[in-house]
Amino acid sequence: MNQQQLIQKIENSLYKGFIDQNKPVSSQFKPKLLTNKHHESVLSTLLQELKTCKTFYFSVAFITEGGLATLKTMLYDLKQKGIKGRILTSTFLNFNQPKMFKELLKLDNVEVRLTGEKGFHAKGYIFEHKNYYSLIVGSSNLTDSALKANYEWNVFLTSMENGEIINHFKNQFENAWDVAIPLTEEWIADYKQIHELQPFVKSASLNALELDTKYLTNSLSDALSIKPNKMQSVALDQLKELRATGAKKGLIISATGTGKTYLSAFDVRNFAPQKMLFIVHREQILKKAMQDYRKILGGYDDDFGILSGNSKNVNAKYLFATIQTVSKDNYLQQFAKDQFDYILIDEVHKAGADSYLKVINYFTPKFLLGMTATPERTDNFNIYELFDYNIAYEIRLQAALEEDMLCPFHYxxxxxxxxxxxxxxxxxxxxxxxxxxxxxxxxxxxxxxxxxxxxxxxxxxxxxxxxxxxxxxxxxxxxxxxxxxxxxxxxxxxxxxxxxxxxxxxxxxxxxxxxxxxxxxxxxxxxxxxxxxxxxxxxxxxxxxxxxxxxxxxxxxxxxxxxxxxxxxxxxxxxxxxxxxxxxxxxxxxxxxxxxxxxxxxxxxxxxxxxxxxxxxxTNLSTMKILKDAYTEVKNRLGKIPSLNNFIEQNSLDPEVIIGYSDNYYNFLLKMKEDIPTLNDYEQSVLTMVSKEFLNGKRIHEIILIESLLEDEYLPKADYIQKLRDFGTYVDEETIKSVETIFSLQFFVQNDIKKYGFKPIIEIDNRNYKFNEEVQESIRDSNFRRYIEDIIKCAYIKNEKYDKAKALTLYEKYSRRDACRLLNWPHDDSSTIYGYRAKYNTCPIFVTYHKKDEIETSQAYGDEFISPELFRWFTRNRLTLDSNEVKTILSYKESGMKIYLFTKKDDGEGSDFYYLGEVDIAEDSARNELMPDGKGKELPVVTMNLVLEQPVQYDIYHYLVEE
Missing domain, CATH: 3.40.50.300 (P-loop containing nucleotide triphosphate hydrolases)
Known part of the structure; x- marks a missing residue:
């Protein structure tokens, strides 16, 4: 965009930010508050600005190693591009650690200086871009907590180079920078001596800083009695509830580092067994487990004993044994089958081995607990079955991080x-x-x-x-x-x-x-x-x-x-x-x-x-092996043949992947060698249509109609329209007609009509919808009906990510065929769309951003983003401004035609494109140009700039444009 357009956009953004919040403007430049809430962190905005800047200036009082770590990869990438920046920081309150300053020296493309300004507490980030500046200023220092986790208040602003505010900040920075001293190894050595003599005081004044509570609590932890953490408390309650049902076995699935051993010790304390057996596969783990149990259970030293290659204390009340030793006949036979009230197996995903099964099958405890971080197996052994499918508690890595149960990591x-x-x-x-x-x-x-x-x-x-x-x-x-x-x-x-x-x-x-x-x-x-x-x-x-x-x-x-x-x-x-x-x-x-x-x-x-x-x-992510392993895992976990919906519930395979592999779930189960009731050929055809067309949830209208007809034999059209309105989705006559052409099969090409059984599955009779007779007969069979109901459940879940008010949702992915259906075209014309097609008062444009190197020169169009909200687009070659096709597109406002832009990075992404929104054509941007035909001649082509309704989301934009 040119300078004048940029000024206009920033003016509009300032108007929205400071005069009228209802003014519709580009989101790229509008002022905003960054709080680390609602999926927009200070860090993500900071990284976005760094990625596109020419240089940057940070003025921050406090910096931690963790805060610096969040930027190191970006700063490395900027170094590769020759982008440099400056950081001004301080020794205020001796907060900044000497080692952090050493980390700053590793940044070859960042110059660092230290201000001697008394009480320096500034927190500001300035980014110089090609034609403008952006600024983040507020409460966030350069610490990982302040950038990503703490509740902060930071204002993000955009300014032209001559703006008074940005110049005020820049001048303040330059004034402080000029009198600041450079960071050097020698300075760090001197500071280290001072820092060790005058350590940062951990006092009530910390409340004024964005420090984590761990600074205050770590020193107290040893003096406090050990109590269950949040996860352990919930797990203990669930174990208690499980045993109350009469269950004699339970499985704990808990991420590494979340305190499984302590959890089991707390449960043993609650259970109060006469004798307990704890089994592991390595003696080193055994000793540590026994130490932890002593802390929780207390008691006499003689109560705790080890049975391993080096120790044979078999009479202990709490016995800790290696599987290698306890599984040997000469030791196993020493114990009565009911010798232990409570048996625990750590790393229980190994329990498929003969040694474990031998021990498990020998003993008859009142309760058997298995613990693992990774129950998934590749040898088809069913750990879940071994524990009667009783998952007492489960917490994986993501949830454990949310609960602050693990050490943070920077990957x-x-x-x-x-x-x-x-x-x-x-x-x-x-x-x-x-x-x-x-x-x-x-x-x-x-x-x-x-x-x-x-x-x-x-x-x-x-x-x-x-x-x-x-x-x-x-x-x-x-x-x-x-x-x-x-x-x-x-x-x-x-x-x-x-x-x-x-x-x-x-x-x-x-x-x-x-x-x-x-x-x-x-x-x-x-x-x-x-x-x-x-x-x-x-x-x-x-x-x-x-x-x-x-x-x-x-x-x-x-x-x-x-x-x-x-x-x-x-x-x-x-x-x-x-x-x-x-x-x-x-x-x-x-x-x-x-x-x-x-x-x-x-x-x-x-x-x-x-x-x-x-x-x-x-990589093919839907090979038979990958799908079968995932299927077996879910089946083992549930102890039954799973439904498609079960895969969603278990965070496993996407049902769309299953359908893409086998057309319908019935076929998939046959490929999994399941013995299931037979469906006739027509039932399979119907199931294929409902699966392939509607399970993705991209339009919920068809699903609502099918669901309604499962409940009532007839559905008046007026009632159907009311159901759509009650659901909150968009309703118009064109969409209703499109739904009808889908079910009548008129929309589809001949191959699809054949695949879907040749005849309409839903008919219209006197403005009433009904299934055809064969489908009505089939849904009386509970087996077939379950398949349909399963698809309906999945479709509703899938539909949650789509905008109910619109046919297309920004940044979701659609194929050309999806566009034909969702834009209410009466026929599937996807095979004739190629790059675009102006038809039925709509014009979807599909762009593969990075063309293959071997593509013909005459097809190597130079489509490109000029900015996140401006796209330079090429029509087909051999067209000029006088061509009817081009005239139709350029007169879109007069005709009321809507233009939609879809883009994918390259052909490796398959047939789906990101929907980037409805576009306008920038005024006076259409041009006649020439492009090489690969044979020494040139072909006419028309180019024009498309203005997006919203600038492309940061992460998707950079994914698309970068080589």
């Missing part, structure tokens, strides 16, 4: 070492994995992204044994203190290494195959992943090693080296917990990571993010 997806355009991949030779260049690259990244605490205490997960040993040796030669541990390492070697890591004799343990689970190292402050992600389960297990809360750290740094791996698509799946296998969901979870709660953040370097998108595009 950084970084690009692995690349040489001559070749990235580390699954087949990389050992020499590449341990080359001097890769070692240097690893050290640069782990130093840049850092850690919380006085010294690094890290765990590196490698891809193979040889790499583990040789990489450890190479890192040691480079000056680090590391050790390699594998499955060949003894228990004693592991314990010694962990002690050395805690005391500082080691900085890193490098490992493969071990430490994924069943190990408690709460002081870990950095996790480094140097291998491809094999499964989302293992990914979360490894990330979870650092999530235990410990006094020595405020957060844990996760550094994931992303190579050219086929499984990169698993990273957003694992981090988000989204198991839908819906590619669009996975892409969105990569682009927008706001789903992570609290102060935790997920950050991808831009190039690393592209590797994930490549993997998503190149």
């Amino acid at each position: 950084f997806g970084v690009l692995d070492y690349e040489k001559d355009g070749e990235l580390i991949n699954e087949a990389a030779e050992l020499r590449k994995l341990v080359s001097e260049e890769r070692v240097r690259h690893i050290i640069e990244k782990i130093n840049y992204y850092g850690y919380s605490g006085d010294r690094v205490k890290g765990l590196m997960f490698c891809s193979q044994k040889d790499e583990t040993y040789e990489l450890s040796a190479a890192l040691n030669l480079a000056g680090l203190k590391t050790i390699a541990l594998t499955g060949d390492s003894s228990q004693e070697e592991r314990e010694v290494a962990i002690r050395k890591l805690e005391t500082g004799e080691l900085q890193y343990i490098l490992t493969v195959d071990i430490f994924n689970e069943g190990i408690d190292i709460p002081f870990l402050n950095q996790i480094v992943m140097l291998r491809q992600t094999q499964s989302s389960i293992i990914f979360i297990q490894q990330l979870g090693r650092g999530l235990r809360i410990h006094d020595s750290k405020e957060f844990v740094t996760i550094i994931d080296f992303i190579g050219n791996y086929k499984n990169n698509y698993l990273i957003p799946i694992a981090l988000s917990g989204d198991q839908s296998m819906n590619k669009d969901n996975v892409r969105r979870k990569t682009v927008n990571t706001d789903y992570i709660s609290g102060v935790s953040t997920i950050n991808f370097e831009e190039i690393a993010k592209k590797r994930i998108f490549d993997a998503i595009n190149n």
